[in-house]
Amino acid sequence: MGNSMVRLEQxxxxxxxxxxxxxxFSTLLQMPVMALEQKIQTELEQNPLLEEQTDIETEQERVDEFSDPAQEEIKNSSEEENEPQENIDKDEEYDFEEFLNDEEGYEFNPTLRDASEEEYRPDPAPVTLAEHLLSQFHFLPLSDADREIGEYIIWNINEDGYLVGDVETLANNLSSPPDKIVTPEHFEKILKLVQTLEPSGIGARNLQECLVIQLKEQDKDNELPIKILEHHFDDFKNKRFERLIKNLGVIQEEVKKAIDVISKLNPKPGEGYINTNENYIIPDLIVEKVGSEFISSVNDSNVPQLRINNSYRRILTDGGNVPVDTKKYIYQKLESARWLINSIQQRKLTMIKVMKEIIKRQRDFFEKGRRYIKPMILKDIADAIGMDISTISRVTNRKYVQTDYGVFELKYFFSDRMVTEDGDEISTLRLKNQIKEIIKNENPKAPLNDGQIAKIVAEKGIPIARRTVAKYREHMMIPVARLRRKI
Structure with missing residues (x-):
């Protein structure tokens, strides 16, 4: 026998x-308002003990809570409504002659409507870029085979208006030897037809071709702009104006006019046909100034108000011949419903608590605008209201607040701090705005490089390195000095 033995350890x-x-609670806290609405709708479908409380039911509950004098007043008012018509004041009767001679006519007059009544105006059906192009392409006199190629080209145009893929690959995708062979040359021929559709420049394979198509379709003498794009595009792209003047043999004024013509073209002809509904931002919080104070509220007007179904509640309290398994199921769903309702309420209170502290620390921003934002980190809010940093992070994650100066992401109010020569602290966001302002006011013929910008900022009392300026400039998607240059 081995030495192994059974032991009991604690x-x-x-x-x-x-x-x-x-x-x-943690899951609901990090949800934006739209995701919360979807979560509640899902719970309403899955949990039979949850039900939505309508505004009418809320008002009825308030009526039911009235005292006896109020009930008597309601009763008296209903009796007055049932009085004979002879008791109605004659001044309230309609004067049909005056009604028919009304000068306002039958036109829609919004001032006559109740201001609180929301007008329903149906949105027009959105037209996609592909649908717009197909509606034009189908009017061209083409064979069925060529029409199929054209439709295939249109469905391979992206949202910016450019053809995705090279001609040879797309032609091979359409071919099915030996019965059907589409040569790249024939595919190119149909592509040229697609490029004649509106908007101008559609179906191009690159920016150079897109701009040339637009210039050729204009009823103007665009010989020099076309020549610049077709033969000197690299110099144009990198703004080497002196080389353009030398190679083209023209004066500076002519090159300037040509570049002005090119700059008015549309580099993304497909824009305008994207469904913008996906780009809407619905604020989770609203900050309004009432008197001298700022009031924050949660934007939950479209969030369903929940309550527990009384019918199922009575099954648990009354007992009866309800099976044990049924009672157990109802009890589990009841607990789940209570947790959800309490978590939604706790989410609301937590968000308002965090927003109030942000307003307190960033009051200058809410009073005067974004130039007065102060440095602040998540830990500052967490320490002030006695919550964990992870909770503050969940509150500010993917959420937006509506202010008098626009809609901002909550993360916008948090930024690192830099110390000036005087010892004051400023937000890095404010520093970025200073850099943007310096670039905005620079000489376009001789734009400032990152070192020169750093020197100007240092003269204002904020020591900063050139590489820091470059990092902030790239973060704001501002090109280098060479590409900001204008002739």
Whole structure:
């Protein structure tokens, strides 16, 4: 026999586990308002104990809570409505002659409508870029085979208006030997027809071709701009104006006029046909100034108001001949419904608490605008309101606030700090705005490089390195000095 033996041991360990309620609260807290609405709708479908409370039901509940005198007043008012018509004041009767001679006529007059009544105006059906192009292409006198090639080209045009893929590959994709062979030359021929459709420049394979197509379709003498794009595009792209003047043998004024013509062209002809509904931002919080104070509120007007279904609640309280499994199921769903309702309320209170502290620390921003934003980090808010940094991070994640100066992401109010020569602290966001302002006011014929910008900023009392200026400039998607140059 071996030396192995069965032993009984007792171990003490400490583990951190989140309760289901805390997990649910953390999940709801980091949801933006649209995701919260979808979550609630899903819970309404899955949990029979949850039901949506309508505004009418809320008002009815308030009426039911009235005292006896109020009930008597309602009763008296209903009796007055049932009085004979003879008791109606004659001054309230309609004068049909005056009604028919009304000078306002039957035109729609918005001032006559109740201001609180929301007008319903149906949106027009959105037209995609492909649908717009196909509606034009189908009018061209083409064979079925050529029409198929053209439709295939249109469906391979991206949202910016450019053809995705090279001609040879696309032609091979359409071919099915030996019955059907599409040569690159024939594919190119149909592509040229697609490029004649509106908007101008559509179906190009690159920016150079897109701009040339637009110039050739204009009823103007664009010989020099076309020559610049077709034969000197690299010099034009890198703004080597002196080389353009020398190679073209023209004066500076002519090159300037040609570049002005090119700059008015559309580099993304497909824009304008994208469904912008996906780009809407719905603020989660709203900050309004009432008197001298700023009031924050959660934008939950479209979030369904939940309550627990009383019918199922009575099954648990009344008992009866309800099976044990049914009672257990109802109890589980009841707990889940309570957790959800409490977590939604706790989410609302937490968001308002965080927003109030942000307003307190960034009051100058809300009073005067974005130039007065101060440095602030998540830890500052967490320490002030006694919450964990992870909670503040969840509150500010993917959420927006509506202010008098626009809609901002909550993360916008948090930035690192830099110390000036006087010892004051400024936000790096404010520093970025200073760099943007310096570039905006620079001489376009001789734009400032990063070193020169750093020197100007240092003269204002903020020591900063050239590489820091380059990092902030790239973050703001501002090109280098060479590409900002104008003739």
């Amino acid at each position: 171990r003490l360990s400490l583990q951190q586990r989140l309760s289901p309620q805390h997990v649910l």
